[in-house]
Amino acid sequence: xxxxxxxxxxxxxxxxxxxxxxxxxxxxxxxxxxxxxxxxxxxxxxxxxxxxxxxxxxxxxxxxxxxxxxxxxxxxxxxxxxxxxxxxxxxxxxxxxxxxxxxxxxxxxxxxxxxxxxxxxxxxxxxxxxxxxxxxxxxxxxxxxxxxxxxxxxxxxxxxxxxxxxxxxxxxxxxxxxxxxxxxxxxxxxxxxxxxxxxxxxxxxxxxxxxxxxxxxxxxxxxxxxxxxxxxxxxxxxxxxxxxxxxxxxxxxxxxxxxxxxxxxxxxxxxxxxxxxxxxxxxxxxxxxxxxxxxxxxxxxxxxxxxxxxxxxxxxxxxxxxxxxxxxxxxxxxxxxxxxxxxxxxxxxxxxxxxxxxxxxxxxxxxxxxxxxxxxxxxx
Amino acid sequence: xxxxxxxxxxxxxxxxxxxxxxxxxxxxxxxxxxxxxxxxxxxxxxxxxxxxxxxxxxxxxxxxxxxxxxxxxxxxxxxxxxxxxxxxxxxxxxxxxxxxxxxxxxxxxxxxxxxxxxxxxxxxxxxxxxxxxxxxxxxxxxxxxxxxxxxxxxxxxxxxxxxxxxxxxxxxxxxxxxxxxxxxxxxxxxxxxxxxxxxxxxxxxxxxxxxxxxxxxxxxxxxxxxxxxxxxxxxxxxxxxxxxxxxxxxxxxxxxxxxxxxxxxxxxxxxxxxxxxxxxxxxxxxxxxxxxxxxxxxxxxxxxxxxxxxxxxxxxxxxxxxxxxxxxxxxxxxxxxxxxxxxxxxxxxxxxxxxxxxxxxxxxxxxxxxxxxxxxxxxxxxxxxxxxxxxxxxxxxxxxxxxxxxxxxxxxxxxxxxxxxxxxxxxxxxxxxxxxxxxxxxxxxxxxxxxxxxxxxxxxxxxxxxxxxxxxxxxxxxxxxxxxxxxxxxxxxxxxxxxxxxxxxxxxxxxxxxxxxxxxxxxxxxxxxxxxxxxxxxxxxxxxxxxxxxxxxxxxxxxxxxxxxxxxxxxxxxxxxxxxxxx
Numbered sequence: 001x002x003x004x005x006x007x008x009x010x011x012x013x014x015x016x017x018x019x020x021x022x023x024x025x026x027x028x029x030x031x032x033x034x035x036x037x038x039x040x041x042x043x044x045x046x047x048x049x050x051x052x053x054x055x056x057x058x059x060x061x062x063x064x065x066x067x068x069x070x071x072x073x074x075x076x077x078x079x080x081x082x083x084x085x086x087x088x089x090x091x092x093x094x095x096x097x098x099x100x101x102x103x104x105x106x107x108x109x110x111x112x113x114x115x116x117x118x119x120x121x122x123x124x125x126x127x128x129x130x131x132x133x134x135x136x137x138x139x140x141x142x143x144x145x146x147x148x149x150x151x152x153x154x155x156x157x158x159x160x161x162x163x164x165x166x167x168x169x170x171x172x173x174x175x176x177x178x179x180x181x182x183x184x185x186x187x188x189x190x191x192x193x194x195x196x197x198x199x200x201x202x203x204x205x206x207x208x209x210x211x212x213x214x215x216x217x218x219x220x221x222x223x224x225x226x227x228x229x230x231x232x233x234x235x236x237x238x239x240x241x242x243x244x245x246x247x248x249x250x251x252x253x254x255x256x257x258x259x260x261x262x263x264x265x266x267x268x269x270x271x272x273x274x275x276x277x278x279x280x281x282x283x284x285x286x287x288x289x290x291x292x293x294x295x296x297x298x299x300x301x302x303x304x305x306x307x308x309x310x311x312x313x314x315x316x317x318x319x320x321x322x323x324x325x326x327x328x329x330x331x332x333x334x335x336x337x338x339x340x341x342x343x344x345x346x347x348x349x350x351x352x353x354x355x356x357x358x359x360x361x362x363x364x365x366x367x368x369x370x371x372x373x374x375x376x377x378x379x380x
Numbered sequence: 381x382x383x384x385x386x387x388x389x390x391x392x393x394x395x396x397x398x399x400x401x402x403x404x405x406x407x408x409x410x411x412x413x414x415x416x417x418x419x420x421x422x423x424x425x426x427x428x429x430x431x432x433x434x435x436x437x438x439x440x441x442x443x444x445x446x447x448x449x450x451x452x453x454x455x456x457x458x459x460x461x462x463x464x465x466x467x468x469x470x471x472x473x474x475x476x477x478x479x480x481x482x483x484x485x486x487x488x489x490x491x492x493x494x495x496x497x498x499x500x501x502x503x504x505x506x507x508x509x510x511x512x513x514x515x516x517x518x519x520x521x522x523x524x525x526x527x528x529x530x531x532x533x534x535x536x537x538x539x540x541x542x543x544x545x546x547x548x549x550x551x552x553x554x555x556x557x558x559x560x561x562x563x564x565x566x567x568x569x570x571x572x573x574x575x576x577x578x579x580x581x582x583x584x585x586x587x588x589x590x591x592x593x594x595x596x597x598x599x600x601x602x603x604x605x606x607x608x609x610x611x612x613x614x615x616x617x618x619x620x621x622x623x624x625x626x627x628x629x630x631x632x633x634x635x636x637x638x639x640x641x642x643x644x645x646x647x648x649x650x651x652x653x654x655x656x657x658x659x660x661x662x663x664x665x666x667x668x669x670x671x672x673x674x675x676x677x678x679x680x681x682x683x684x685x686x687x688x689x690x691x692x693x694x695x696x697x698x699x700x701x702x703x704x705x706x707x708x709x710x711x712x713x714x715x716x717x718x719x720x721x722x723x724x725x726x727x728x729x730x731x732x733x734x735x736x737x738x739x740x741x742x743x744x745x746x747x748x749x750x751x752x753x754x755x756x757x758x759x760x761x762x763x764x765x766x767x768x769x770x771x772x773x774x775x776x777x778x779x780x781x782x783x784x785x786x787x788x789x790x791x792x793x794x795x796x797x798x799x800x801x802x803x804x805x806x807x808x809x810x811x812x813x814x815x816x817x818x819x820x821x822x823x824x825x826x827x828x829x830x831x832x833x834x835x836x837x838x839x840x841x842x843x844x845x846x847x848x849x850x851x852x853x854x855x856x857x858x859x860x861x862x863x864x865x866x867x868x869x870x871x872x873x874x875x876x877x878x879x880x881x882x883x884x885x886x887x888x889x890x891x892x893x894x895x896x897x898x899x900x901x902x903x904x905x906x907x908x909x910x911x912x913x914x915x916x917x918x919x920x921x922x923x924x925x926x927x928x929x930x931x932x933x934x935x936x937x938x939x940x941x942x943x944x945x946x947x948x949x950x951x952x953x954x955x956x957x958x959x960x961x962x963x
Binding site: 005034035038039042043045048049050052053054056057059061069072073074075078186192193198200206210212213215216217218219220221223224227228245246248249250251252254279280281284305308309311312316327328331332335342344347348351354355358359361362363366369370373374 | 391479507513517563565566567569572573575576577579580582583584585586588589590591627728748751752754756757763765766767768769770771773774775776777778779780782784785787789790791793794795800825830834836838876882886888889892893914918919922923928931932935938939942943946962
C-alpha cells in the first residue's frame with residue numbers, strides 16, 4: 001500500500017522569511033454548516049446585546065407611565081397606568097404669545113431688526129449672480145438655515161413658561177442649543193478653513209498652542225469663568241446667555257475634524273477659482289462651503305446636542321436660580337435631592353420628553369455623524 | 381543588532397527590544413528637547429535683540445514722521461495718507477493709555493503682594509479692602525494688554541520703515557480701500573481667526589494662566605475674597621500633594637443604613653492609628669470595645685470642636701493585623717488622611733480606569749463591528765440603530781437612570797430580592813470593587829457603539845484583495861483578524877486611541893453621573909471617593925470644598941500626566957513610526 005502523502009500547501013511568508021505549512025480548504029459542504037453555526041452564534045450575541053442596550057430605555061418609558069408610586073419599585077410594568085407624570089411637567093405652563101422683551105422699545109427694536117433681517121435675506125435670495133462662481137445652491141441653503149434658526153429663536157419665548165419649571169428648562173436648553181449650533185459652527189469653520197487652506201506665519205504655532213491648551217482639564221477654569229461672567233452680569237438670572245458665551249467663545253479649538261475634511265478637498269479647485277479672479281472669501285463660501293456640507297451638518301449636530309447634556313458648568317453658573325436651569329441641571333436635581341422618591345417617575349417622564357426629539361434628530365442625521373467620527377478617528 | 385537579527389526575534393522579544401531601545405533613547409531625547417528649548421530661547425532673545433537694534437536704526441535713519449510715530453502711534457501712517465491704519469493705531473494707543481492709567485496700573489502694582497489692606501468692620505459698616513482675586517485676574521489681564529500693546533507698537537514702527545522704503549523706490553502705498561479688500565483676500569486668515577482668537581484668549585488662555593498662578597497661592601475657603609486676602613506661598617501646594625510620606629491608614633468605613641456606620645480598622649503590627657470623633661455615642665462604643673479587645677487602645681478627650689462638643693481621640697496600636705470593628709451611629713471622622721496619599725490612590729485608579737475604558741471598548745467595539753459587517757448577517761441597519769441609541773440619548777438621562785437602577789433600592793436589587801435570589805441589596809455603589817467593575821461595564825454600554833461606528837467605516841476601507849489572498853493561502857478567520865484586520869485598525873486608529881485614552885482620563889460624565897465618586901473612603905482626603913478620577917476630585921475640590929489652590933495644582937498635574945502619556949505613546953504609534961506601511 002502506497003504511503004499516503006498528507007495534503008499540504010506550502011506557502012512562503014515573505015515578511016517573516018519563513019516557509020509555513022497551511023492546511024488546504026475543507027470540503028464545501030462542511031464549510032456551509034460551519035458558516036451557519038457561526039451566523040447563529042452571532043445572531044444570538046446580537047440579540048442579547050440588543051436586549052441589554054434597549055432594556056434601560058424601555059424601563060425608562062414604562063416607569064414614566066407609572067401611577068402608583070413616585071419612587072423606585074421592584075417591578076417594571078406599572079400596575080396603574082397614568083399620564084400624571086407628564087401632566088406634572090406641563091402644570092402651569094400657559095401657551096400664550098409673548099415676545100422676548102416686554103417693554104415697548106424692545107418690542108419695536110425686535111420687530112424692526114427682524115424686518116431688516118428678512119428684507120436682507122429676500123434681497124440676497126433674489127439677486128442675480130454675476131458670474132458662475134457665485135451661482136451656488138449650497139450657500140443659499142446655509143443662509144436659509146441660519147435665517148430659520150434666528151426666526152425660531154426670536155419667537156421661542158412665545159411659550160410663557162414662567163410658572164412651569166420643566167417647560168422653562170426645556171426652552172432654556174433649546175435656546176442654548178440653537179445658538180451654540182449656529183455660532184460654534186461659524187467659529188469652527190473659520191478656524192479650520194484658515195488653518196487648512198491658507199499658509200501664514202504662526203500657523204504651526206497656533207496649532208501647537210491649541211494642542212497644549214486642550215490638555216488642561218476643562219473644569220480647572222470654572223471659577224474664573226464664573227467671575228468673568230459675573231462681571232458681565234451673566235450668572236444666575238443671566239445664565240442662559242452666559243452659557244452660550246462660554247461654550248461658543250472657545251469652540252474654535254475643536255477644529256480638528258473639519259480641518260481634516262477640508263484637507264481632503266483638492267487645492268487645485270481654489271487655485272483655478274483664484275485665477276478666475278475670485279477672492280479668498282468668495283472661494284470660501286461659494287466653492288468650499290457647498291462641498292463641505294457633510295462636515296457642516298456634523299458640526300451643527302454636535303453643537304446642538306452638546307448643551308442637552310451639559311450639567312457641570314450649567315449648574316455652577318445658574319446656582320440657586322431655578323428659572324435659568326437647563327434640563328440636565330433641573331432633572332439631576334429632581335432625581336438627586338432628598339425627596340427623589342416622589343420625583344423618580346417625573347424624572348423618567350422628563351427624560352423621555354428630552355430624549356425623543358434628540359434621538360429622532362440624531363437618527364435622521366446619523367449618516368453625517370458617522371462621516372464625522374470616522375474621519376476624526378482616522379486623522380486623530 | 382542588525383535588521384536580520386531583529387526579524388528573527390519572536391513578537392514579545394521584538395516588543396522588549398523596542399522598549400529597551402526606547403528607554404535607552406530617553407536621555408538622548410530629553411537632551412534634544414532641552415537643547416531645542418534652549419535654542420528656542422536663544423533665538424527668541426536674538427530676535428528681540430535684532431528687533432531693538434532695528435527700532436534704533438529706524439529711529440536714527442527715519443524722517444520726522446517716523447520719529448513722531450515712536451510716541452504718537454499711527455502718526456506716520458496718517459501723515460502718509462494711510463488714514464485707516466493710522467486711526468486704528470492711534471485709537472488703540474489711546475484706549476490702552478486710558479486703561480492703564482485709570483484701571484490697570486492699580487492692579488499691576490499690587491500683583492506682587494496680592495493686596496495688603498484687609499477687609500475690616502467699622503461699627504456696622506464693612507469697609508472692603510483689597511480683593512486678591514480681582515488683583516490677580518486684572519493683573520494678568522493687564523499683562524496681556526501690555527504685551528499686545530508692545531507688539532502693536534513694534535508693528536506701528538515697522539510700518540513706517542516699510543512705508544519709507546516703498547515711497548523711496550517710487551511705488552504707491554496701499555490705500556484704505558486696498559487694506560479693506562485684502563481683509564477678504566490675501567489677509568483673509570486674519571479676518572477668519574480674529575474672533576476665535578479673541579474668544580480663546582479671554583475664555584481659555586487667561587483663565588488657565590490665572591489658575592496656574594493660583595496653584596502658587598493659598599487661595600482656599602480660609603482665604604476667600606473679598607472678606608479675606610490670599611497671597612503667594614511658592615511651591616507649598618505642590619509639596620502637599622506630592623509629598624512622599626503617605627500614611628496608609630487601614631481604615632474602612634461602610635454605611636450600613638439606618639444611621640449605623642461600621643468602621644473596620646486593620647492595624648498592622650506596630651502601626652499607630654489615631655481617629656478623632658466628636659460623637660459621644662461613638663466614643664462610648666469605642667470605650668466598650670477597648671475592654672474586650674486585645675488591641676492596644678487608648679482614648680482621651682483632646683478638646684472641643686466649634687460647636688462645643690467634646691472631641692475624642694482614639695489611638696490604636698496595631699497587634700499583628702487584628703481587625704478592630706467599631707459600630708456606631710453618626711460616626712464622625714475628624715482626623716484627615718494626607719493629600720499626597722489620596723493623590724496617589726486617585727491617580728492609580730484614574731489610569732486603571734482609562735486603560736480599561738479605552739482598550740475594552742476598543743476591542744469589544746471592533747468585535748461587534750466585525751460581527752455586524754460579516755457577510756450573511758441580515759438587518760445590519762437595525763443592529764446598528766439599536767446600539768447607537770446610547771449615543772443619541774443624552775448621557776445625563778441614560779447614565780442617571782442606570783445609576784438609579786443599580787441603587788440599593790433600585791430596580792435590579794428590587795427584582796432580585798422579590799425573586800428571592802438575594803436577601804439583602806447587592807452593594808453596587810457601596811463596595812469599592814463592585815462600583816469600579818460596574819462603572820467599567822456601564823462604560824462599555826456607552827462606549828461600544830461609538831467604536832462600532834468608527835470600526836465599521838475603517839473595516840470597509842480595508843482592501844478586499846488582502847482578504848482574498850489570505851483566503852487563498854488558507855488562513856482562518858482568527859488568522860486573518862490577527863494578521864490583517866487588527867494591524868490595519870491599529871495603524872489607522874493609533875492617534876485616535878491616544879486621544880481616547882487622554883479623553884478617558886478626563887471623562888467626567890460617566891463617573892459623576894453614575895457614582896459621583898462614591899463610595900467614600902476613610903483613607904482618602906478631601907472628600908475623595910474610591911471611584912473618583914482626578915477630574916471629579918478636582919470638581920469636588922472646586923465646588924464642594926472651595927479648595928482652589930489644590931484644585932489648581934491638580935489641574936496642572938492632570939495636564940502633566942496627559943502630556944507625558946502623549947509624548948511617550950506617540951513614539952510607539954505605528955502610523956508615526958512607519959508611515960508607509962499601508963499606503
